[in-house]
Amino acid sequence: MAEYLIKNGFVFDPVTGVKGDKKDIAVKDGKIVDSVSSSAKVYDASGKTVMAGAVEVHAHVAGPKVNEGRNYRPEDKLFGTRAGVNGMRTTGGFSIPTTFKTGYAYAQMGYTVVMEAAMPPLYARHVHEEIRDTPIIDEGAFPVFGNNWFVLEYLKNNELENTAAYISWLLRATKGYAVKVVNPGGTEAWAWGLNCLSVNDPVPYFDITPAQIVKGLIEANEYLGLPHSMHIHANNLGNPGNYTTTLDTFRLNEGFKANNRFGREQTMHHTHVQFHSYGGDNWGNFESKSDAIMDYVNAHPNLTIDTGNVTLDETTTMTADGPFEHHLTELNHLKWANVDVELETAAGIVPYVYSPDIKVCAIQWAIGLELALLAKDPMRCFITTDHPNAGPFTRYPRIIKWLMSKEAREERLTTFKHADKVISATHLHGLDRELSFYEIAQMTRAGPAKALGLMGTYGGLAPGMDADVVVYDINPEASFTPDQIEQAFTAAALVIKTGVPVVENGVVINNGNKRTLWVDAKVNENPQVLRDVEEKFLKYYSVSLNNYEVKGGHYIPNPYAIEVDATQ
């Protein structure tokens, strides 16, 4: 592999603590190094901003519901598809881009690692086929556990070791990365058309509460010492007054301490908190409770969150929270897709138009920004749009603009159709904070990498780390307009991914060397769990056990397995 030297840029790197100093970054054989030979290819980054490749902690980019979203929304691509040029593939889609566009568009913004946030285990092969066909970016996928029959049965009986052994088995069978929980218990209830709206609502038949599921999975996660923590989308998403459910969910995490060899400190990651920070008790008195939420988050270092910023676009909502999507289609009457997955989970999809002329949408927009602006520790609050739920990931540059510029967000806030009502229902108008480039690097690079247990590899520019280097055409020491921020983060001047230049001057020039991340957690042999697995496949699954596991091979041509030893 070649050598590269990125010279004279203003470097922002929380891992090495560099805050905008002029510094050269050297790359050799796919790694950041101290120095390179004189034959290295030199990129002049003077007057420009240099960061590590960004890390996406939560997005829906690959798998059955994403693809159903693509296939059932031809109108999302009308006049929006482009021919591939210079050896690149054809692209298309706005809210649910094709796999090719997903890879290219993330890379253009400087993202090099992306986590698919919800993998239905039975459909793991499909997820991996899409990941394989997503160029450039390294990806992992989180299998969902919060409504899985094995988990419900083991945790009902407080069988921690069996839960952990099953997690280990399923991570291997699905080539999954982390323990994801979506509407714990509520999605199983949805199989009967019901839901669990609080942490104490018992799950029909299984007679376990969401609180038991969440605590049990945190415990099992730390028992195994997985790289990432339990990653949760709590009950009662999207409803007025749901912030109390969110706080109740946060409290389930109290007393847990991280146990892992990856430097991760949190034991719960709560995703798209914007959707969970609502006050009021109806859509009329709907209001922001971001203050109460962030007070809690700021005071509890064993908790990380991501924002789920509403971008005010027409988009496609999709989640394993089946009952929520049914609720949504009853509200907006747009086309509803749903899939209940035997023994495991469910998913729903509904298009949604976040209109700036609708008060609730504007309040949601404000809440997402407030969460980031109220975060005292940017290493524990990450920027997401819960793509595509609150908006497409391609809007990250715009969110960064709003977070870095009070002027830009005031311009938006004060021109809403119901600006006065929105201002009085939110806190945004009173927030003067403007995030720095360093804080943006914390929220999009070092922070999510650490939370995912990947801080040794991604999200930083220390020698020995993977050479994911991004140059943005913006001078942090000169004056710039808010729109220049958005422009710079939209099309990076240079992106090097694991040592290969993949984007130059905002244009994708190489399909890269993508890898699939998964976690291989070893536990003591557990005959009971293996027996339970065999029995469930024999009696209740509609596929054979021998046809369940994703064995790698052409599904995962370039694996990056992270090993965890939890044998005792």
Added chain:
Amino acid sequence: METVTLTIKKAPTLYLEAEATTPDALAGKSLDQIRALPVYMGNEEFTLGEFFEIAGAPGATAADTRVVVKGDVSRVKYLGMKMSAGELVIESNADMYVGAWMTGGTITAKGNVDSFAGTGMKGGELTIMGNAGNYIGSAYRGDWRGMQGGRIRVKGNVGSDTGYFMNGGEIVIEGNADVHVGTHAEGGKIVIKGNAKSRLGGQMVEGTIVLLGTVDVMMPGFKYVRDEEIEVDGEKMTLSLYVGDLGERHRKRKGEPIYGKLYLRPVKAGEDAAAREARLARAREAKKARFAPPEGSASA
């Protein structure tokens, strides 16, 4: 208003995609620039000048430009697509997508047009002197926002799926219509002066359909309300109002559901009055039954 004339000089071996023929595309350009505009046949790109003799001159803006297309363009697609202003006259038959996604201006097609004319139309006027294919004034696949404004008039007959997912504007069919008129409509008005086939107004949420001819099979979810005098294409007449589709969702205004409206020629008095009475009696019974909600229904 200035006029550009495009006369087709050789027939494409397959078909031609010629979106760059609207007043918007030609306005303010020299004839050489116009000749150099792209047209496509499959994976090959050609210039407009290779297929068309170009004469006259465009105006400075689309609104000042009239485009006249001459010769057999029955294999030329996208004529008038996305047009926003000015005038387009097609002298012969044309292929698919005439006036699709247009927002303004006027199009007159003197012959027949193929399917998808006026897809996603938002404004302007589209007149078709001959027959039209399927999906006139409809939505693009998957979109719930079909024709939203403007006017379409077809002098001849139309195929199926007229006004699919229509939200606004007006379509007048002077001839007959095939199945599925106004399916999923949530607004707008469709007038059929000839006959319609079955599935008229199926899944209609709001909007109006007027049928002056006959329909072979009525949808089960339409009920007679009263006879009304309304204006149809400039003419006053008394027609029977039916509302529906009763199987669809309907929003409410002041507690009363807003239905789609279907106007038909009144049937002969006598026998009809009795049938109507019986139907109203059944409706009253059904209304009573509704006060007892079905078991297990969601309280929402």
Added chain:
Amino acid sequence: MAKTVTDVICPFCGTLCDDLEVQVSDDGTKILEVYNACAIGAEKFLHSQAKDRITRPRMQQEDGSYKEVSYDDAIEYTAQMLANAKKPLMYGWSSTSCEAQSVGHEIAETVGGVVDNTATVCHGSSLIAIQDVGIPSCTLGEIKNRADVVVFWGCNPSHAHPRHLSRYSIFPRGFFTGKGHKGRKMIVVDPRNTDTMKMADIGLQLEQGRDYELLSALRVAFRGEDLPDVVAGISKERIFEAAEVLKNARFGVIFFGMGVTQTLGKNHNIDEAIMVTKDLNEFTKFSIIAMRGHYNVTGSGAVLGWQFGFPFATDLSRGFARYNPGETTSNDLLRRDEVDAVFVLGSDPGAHFPISSVRKIARLPSVAVDPHITPTTEISKLHVPVAFVGVEVGGCCYRMDNGPSESRKVVEPPEGMMTDAEFLSRVRDRVGELKGKAPVGSPSTAQVQGA
């Protein structure tokens, strides 16, 4: 001695049974016996054993006879045909693996062609309906574990999907369905008194072509509105009765087939059936599932979806993807003379398309890739026989409920025969040379060549 391969996936229909056992000869070259499969599934395996099987490509001569040619010649002919066409139609894809489909898509992108699959004459109308109104659905295991009301509308699984009733929908005992078929109510709607209807608890034999009206009537009934005395030949009393059974299900499902997808109104029938299902979710839990035909037509839609965004009828002629059934669908393209070459793989349009379309194919430059001799291979200029996917080579395939599986290789193909993916990869590389287009880096499908 013989060995047995277990958990074999049946590459015949969209039910994708995965519990077959195949007994093969010790040297792995012959299939001796197929267990657990239905008659049609077993036949698919045994077909590969035919003694008179064509094992090398053959080119049609002017007098209508065939001449054997090498795979190299076949690759060159195919690549030239595709690269020289202004708009080649690349049709089929439903009886092959996702890996082969993926390579096919690369070719279509490189040459500027149209990719369409068998949904175009089958469940394409269902896909259109899903695009218009969505689809509440579930996996087949959910039916097995929970369903107490099962509706078959315009489909006849007793014949077309023989093991569906026993594996998933009527007979199995699942977690919440310990009584098996005794705890399930079976409703069949069909104009014919089919063998499936003969098993039904409620059989509604409706007037041909009036499915839309009957579905609409059910929705009127759910809303407690009145109905005409008879709709679609069914009395309103029976319609209200059926509506009650549906509303009172604990977990219900509607399976539908070609009887509604390809009769008057096509997509609108499915649209209304989906809306019936959606309405029922206000009362209880209900799902709807298409009875997909070819074993991997669902996979073709999936791969097209993630690569281009549309489930069939994808026109790449100008490099970017466009989709509009009625225009970009195979029979419309053929009817309107919009294509100038035809490439067929994994399907038999010669048997399934209208005769007018078949005549058009016969007049055009054409290549058919198929293990069998079929009506399509007989009208094609070049026939390329390949290994049977799911028998002689594995690969990913998707069940009718979108569930992915890896089909198994059971026996070796006859010596020297290529697989779909191998043949396509060679054609892809050749058209890349002819068109001067090659990928930079590794767009992932390049890594699975010859899978």
